[in-house]
Amino acid sequence: MRVMVIVKATRNSEAGKMPSAQAFADMGMFNEELVKAGIMLAGDGLKPSSKGKRLRFSSGKKTVIDGPFTETKELVAGFWIWQVKSIDEALEWARRCPDPMPGEDSELEIRPFYEMEDFGPELTAEVRAKEAELRAYLEAQAKSKK
Amino acid sequence: MTELATRGAIEAVWRIESARLLGGLVRMVRDVGLAEDLAQEALVTALERWPETGIPDNPGAWLMATAKNRAVDQLRRKQMLDRAHGEIASDVGARPAVRPDLEAAIDEDVGDDLLRLILVACHPVLSTDARAALTLRLLGGLTTEEIARAFLVPEPTIAQRIVRAKRTLAEAMVPFEVPRGEDLSARLPSVLEVIYLVFNEGYSATRGDDLIRFELCDDALRLGRILVQLVPDEAEVQGLVALMEIQASRLRARVGPDGEAIRLLDQDRSRWDQLLVRRGLAALERAESLARPLGPYTIQAAIAACHARARGADETDWKQIVALYDALVEITRSPVVELNRAVAVSMAFGPDQALELVDALLTEPALSSYHLLPSVRGDLLERLGRRDEARAEFERAASMAQNSRERALLLDRARACERALDLKS
Numbered sequence: 045m046r047v048m049v050i051v052k053a054t055r056n057s058e059a060g061k062m063p064s065a066q067a068f069a070d071m072g073m074f075n076e077e078l079v080k081a082g083i084m085l086a087g088d089g090l091k092p093s094s095k096g097k098r099l100r101f102s103s104g105k106k107t108v109i110d111g112p113f114t115e116t117k118e119l120v121a122g123f124w125i126w127q128v129k130s131i132d133e134a135l136e137w138a139r140r141c142p143d144p145m146p147g148e149d150s151e152l153e154i155r156p157f158y159e160m161e162d163f164g165p166e167l168t169a170e171v172r173a174k175e176a177e178l179r180a181y182l183e184a185q186a187k188s189k190k
Numbered sequence: 191m192t193e194l195a196t197r198g199a200i201e202a203v204w205r206i207e208s209a210r211l212l213g214g215l216v217r218m219v220r221d222v223g224l225a226e227d228l229a230q231e232a233l234v235t236a237l238e239r240w241p242e243t244g245i246p247d248n249p250g251a252w253l254m255a256t257a258k259n260r261a262v263d264q265l266r267r268k269q270m271l272d273r274a275h276g277e278i279a280s281d282v283g284a285r286p287a288v289r290p291d292l293e294a295a296i297d298e299d300v301g302d303d304l305l306r307l308i309l310v311a312c313h314p315v316l317s318t319d320a321r322a323a324l325t326l327r328l329l330g331g332l333t334t335e336e337i338a339r340a341f342l343v344p345e346p347t348i349a350q351r352i353v354r355a356k357r358t359l360a361e362a363m364v365p366f367e368v369p370r371g372e373d374l375s376a377r378l379p380s381v382l383e384v385i386y387l388v389f390n391e392g393y394s395a396t397r398g399d400d401l402i403r404f405e406l407c408d409d410a411l412r413l414g415r416i417l418v419q420l421v422p423d424e425a426e427v428q429g430l431v432a433l434m435e436i437q438a439s440r441l442r443a444r445v446g447p448d449g450e451a452i453r454l455l456d457q458d459r460s461r462w463d464q465l466l467v468r469r470g471l472a473a474l475e476r477a478e479s480l481a482r483p484l485g486p487y488t489i490q491a492a493i494a495a496c497h498a499r500a501r502g503a504d505e506t507d508w509k510q511i512v513a514l515y516d517a518l519v520e521i522t523r524s525p526v527v528e529l530n531r532a533v534a535v536s537m538a539f540g541p542d543q544a545l546e547l548v549d550a551l552l553t554e555p556a557l558s559s560y561h562l563l564p565s566v567r568g569d570l571l572e573r574l575g576r577r578d579e580a581r582a583e584f585e586r587a588a589s590m591a592q593n594s595r596e597r598a599l600l601l602d603r604a605r606a607c608e609r610a611l612d613l614k615s
């Protein structure tokens with residue numbers, strides 16, 4: 045299974061404060077472990093929400109909202125994408141992560157991706173629609189040939 | 191850690207730690223069977239204790255220390271036994287004894303331990319099947335039951351295969367030194383073969399009702415990604431990883447909603463996993479920068495990359511694919527590769543040219559029960575408008591296919607030829 049591990053933002057991360065050299069080095073070593081274990085597919089850090097924008101959709105209207113955004117603890121400061129056998133394995137790796145925001149309370153959130161089998165009904169509907177289209181086209185072709 | 195450890199959490203620790211643990215133990219005791227016994231005993235102890243105590247802060251070190259204590263106990267017991275039997279120190283030469291400096295041995299390079307474990311599990315004295323089972327068990331952390339389920343064979347068969355493999359390794363007195371330089375490169379093909387076998391068994395399951403067994407693909411990819419970190423300068427390891435990443439990127443597009451197979455050219459490319467495509471192309475670039483001429487895995491990855499870069503079949507660089515197949519035929523001399531080359535030729539230069547190549551393969555004994563030969567031939571005949579012959583070929587291919595999903599696809603194509611014939615008449 046594939047999971048996204050989300051590093052939640054903190055006051056410091058939102059202020060654009062860079063982690064200490066030590067924190068950088070620790071995280072670097074952890075990343076290396078993830079790569080060596082063959083589970084890390086991707087990962088990156090995000091700039092503070094003050095550099096971001098939001099697009100709000102509401103009753104057919106679209107509004108652009110400039111950052112920074114409130115509710116710091118709900119914002120995303122970084123992420124990894126891991127390929128693991130189970131959410132327990134992801135949790136066990138997350139435990140080994142060095143404190144992502146030393147000196148502040150912080151959180152990692154693990155969220156599994158949707159997998160093939162989760163898409164069953166919608167996918168079938170999509171393919172059925174395409175098939176119907178194709179059948180109509182073939183019938184039309186057959187008629188024109190006659 | 192105060193929270194109680196669940197079985198799931200302990201299994202997760204095992205999955206993460208078991209290969210490193212085994213790698214360290216094999217280095218110390220120089221016996222795969224004994225190392226596995228020690229590791230299993232450490233796991234049993236953990237399963238007894240951790241639900242009460244919680245998982246220790248450094249579970250890997252805990253498991254290693256527990257296993258090491260067992261090893262020392264056993265060594266002492268054996269020494270006492272030997273002494274009781276009048277100091278028979280004769281078998282030292284025949285079989286390397288347990289190293290006395292266990293403590294120092296533990297701190298040695300973990301990467302070397304893993305590489306040693308992979309090389310031993312994939313040792314050429316073992317059959318490919320035995321290598322695959324042992325590798326999944328020792329490095330993938332899979333149980334015998336999981337391996338049996340993956341390969342659709344009874345559990346006792348796999349258990350026996352592993353026991354026999356361990357015995358063969360001991361009897362052959364396989365050395366435990368990690369080779370360097372060219373000696374290491376020479377050992378890698380047998381490792382790559384096993385990893386690709388596992389991947390392929392997942393990618394196009396040869397038996398059973400499921401066309402793809404995702405778990406096996408994931409296991410193979412993980413092994414490949416681990417290996418490429420251990421020997422990053424080996425071009426063909428990068429090539430194999432590139433090949434698997436790109437092929438895996440299409441897994442979601444390869445099966446229809448009812449589990450039926452969808453051919454490459456009919457796949458919805460928007461469903462290809464771009465994260466894996468990018469990883470694959472990056473690995474291919476590394477492989478191509480490491481060695482010329484390209485090795486067989488790198489060439490196959492380069493072919494896969496031609497498809498990955500094209501937005502559709504009509505935008506695919508088929509001439510480049512034919513050129514790559516030329517190089518691959520040169521290296522492998524494999525009739526299966528020649529068949530694939532013929533398909534590429536049909537796209538680059540038309541089905542009539544390709545049919546000549548395929549017809550030349552009809553007498554090839556290695557392909558006499560290969561369902562893709564009549565399947566490809568059927569496809570070419572259909573494109574040439576020879577639908578009656580095409581239908582017969584698809585039916586012949588269906589009768590040879592082992593996988594029920596593939597069979598269904600071929601029968602569908604046979605029926606489509608028949609319908610087209612009816613429409614014409």
